[in-house]
Amino acid sequence: MAVRTRGEMIAETRAKLLAAGRKAFGEIGYADASMDDFTGKVGLTRGALYHHFGDKRGLFEAVIAQIDAEMTVRLKARAAKMRTPWEGFIEEGIGYIEMALEPEIRRIVLRDGPAVLGDPASWPTTNGCMTAMKECLAELAEDGVIRDVDLEATARMLTGASCYAATWIANAEDPQAISDRATAAYRRLVEGLLREPQ
Amino acid sequence: MAVRTRGEMIAETRAKLLAAGRKAFGEIGYADASMDDFTGKVGLTRGALYHHFGDKRGLFEAVIAQIDAEMTVRLKARAAKMRTPWEGFIEEGIGYIEMALEPEIRRIVLRDGPAVLGDPASWPTTNGCMTAMKECLAELAEDGVIRDVDLEATARMLTGASCYAATWIANAEDPQAISDRATAAYRRLVEGLLREPQ
DNA sequence: GTAATATCATACGCGACGTATGTCAATTGG
DNA sequence: CCAATTGACATACGTCGCGTATGATATTAC
Structure with missing residues (x-):
C-alpha cells in the first residue's frame, strides 16, 4: 500500500470535509445541516472543521x-x-x-x-x-x-x-x-x- | 381613557409582535433574530408569538x-x-x-x-x-x-x-x-x- | 354563577454552535 | 539520536435559541 505522506493526509481530510459539507448543504440546506452530523459521517469531528475552515460559514464559502x-x-x-x-x-x-x-x-x-x-x-x-x-x-x-x-x-x-x-x-x-x-x-x-x- | 375591548387588545398584541419581528428581521436578519429578544422588547414573550403565528417562520411570513x-x-x-x-x-x-x-x-x-x-x-x-x-x-x-x-x-x-x-x-x-x-x-x-x- | 375557551406567561428539555483544552504524531534543531 | 516545538485533530464544556407542555388569568357562553 502506498505510503501516505502527511500532506496527502491533510488534503484528504480537507476534501472529506468539503464533500461532506457540500452534500449536507445541498440536501438539507445550510441552516439545518448539523456540523456534528455531517463531519461524523466521514469519520471526523467539528474539531477538524474549525481547524481547516474557521467556522461553518467558512466551510460554506469553500463549498461555494x-x-x-x-x-x-x-x-x-x-x-x-x-x-x-x-x-x-x-x-x-x-x-x-x-x-x-x-x-x-x-x-x-x-x-x-x-x-x-x-x-x-x-x-x-x-x-x-x-x-x-x-x-x-x-x-x-x-x-x-x-x-x-x-x-x-x-x-x-x-x-x-x-x-x-x-x-x-x-x-x-x-x-x-x-x-x-x-x-x-x-x-x-x-x-x-x-x-x-x- | 378609552375602554379597550378585548378584540382591540388582541389586535394590538398581534401588531406589536409583527412590528417587533419586522424590526429585528430587518436589522439583524432572520437567522440571528432571537424570539426571546424581540418579543421581550415589546413587553411580551415567545408564548404570545407561538399562539398567534405558530412559529418563527409563521411570523416571518406575516411580515413579508x-x-x-x-x-x-x-x-x-x-x-x-x-x-x-x-x-x-x-x-x-x-x-x-x-x-x-x-x-x-x-x-x-x-x-x-x-x-x-x-x-x-x-x-x-x-x-x-x-x-x-x-x-x-x-x-x-x-x-x-x-x-x-x-x-x-x-x-x-x-x-x-x-x-x-x-x-x-x-x-x-x-x-x-x-x-x-x-x-x-x-x-x-x-x-x-x-x-x-x- | 359556572363551565368553557381564548390569551398569554413560565418551565423544561433538546440540539447546535463556539471555545478551551488535551493528545498524539510529525517535524525541526543541535 | 533525542528533545522541543508545531500542527492536526478530538473531547469536554458552557451558552443560547427553539419548540412543547403546562399553568394562570380573564373573557365569553349558557
Missing part, C-alpha cells in the same frame, strides 16, 4: 467556491461549441438557467448563498459565472453586435433574470415545459440588445 | 406579506402617475429597483425571504410586485406596444433583473451613481421588448 468554479468551466465549454460569439452568449445564459435546475446548485448557490454570504457579486470567488457573462458582453460590444449598453449592469441583470427563471422552472410541476418557455423568453429578452433586430 | 402589500401599493401609485402604459411599466421596474435599496426590504424580502420561504412566486402573498408587473405586461401586449412575448416568463425575469440590480446598488460605495447606471441599463433592456424600436 468549488461549485462556482465547476459551473464556470461547464459554461465556458458550452459556449465554446457555438459558432458565433452571439450564439455563445445566448448559450451561456441558457446554460446558466439549466444548471440552476440541479438541486445542489439551486440550494447552495442560489438560495442559501445570498442569504449567508450576501451579494453574490462580492463573493470571494467573484462569482465566475457573472464575470464570464460580462466578458462575453464586452466581446460582443467590441464587435458591434450589440447596442451600446452598460456591460456590468446588463450582465448583473441578466444573471438575475436567469436565476429567477431557474427558480421558476425548478418549482414547476412540469420543469421541462417551463424550461422551454423560460429559455425562449430569455432569448427574446437578450435579442433586444442586438444592434440589428432580426 | 405586510411589506409586500406596502410595496405593491407604492408601485401602483408610482406607475399611475405616468402618462402612457409603457412609461408606467418602466416606472414600475425602476421603482422596484429603487425600493430594493431600502435595507429592510432587501434583507427581509430579497435576501432572507427566498432562503426561508423558497420561491417568491409561490409565497402566500403571491408576491404582489411580480403579479403587478405581469398585469402591466399583459396590457402592453394587448395594445400592441410590445412584441409577442411570454408574459409570465418575462415578468419573472425582469423581476430577477431588478433584484440583482438592486443588490448591486446597495453594496456599492456610491449607491446613487450605480443606481443611475442600473436604471438606465434596465430601461435599455426592456426597450428591447418594444415592437417599434425607438
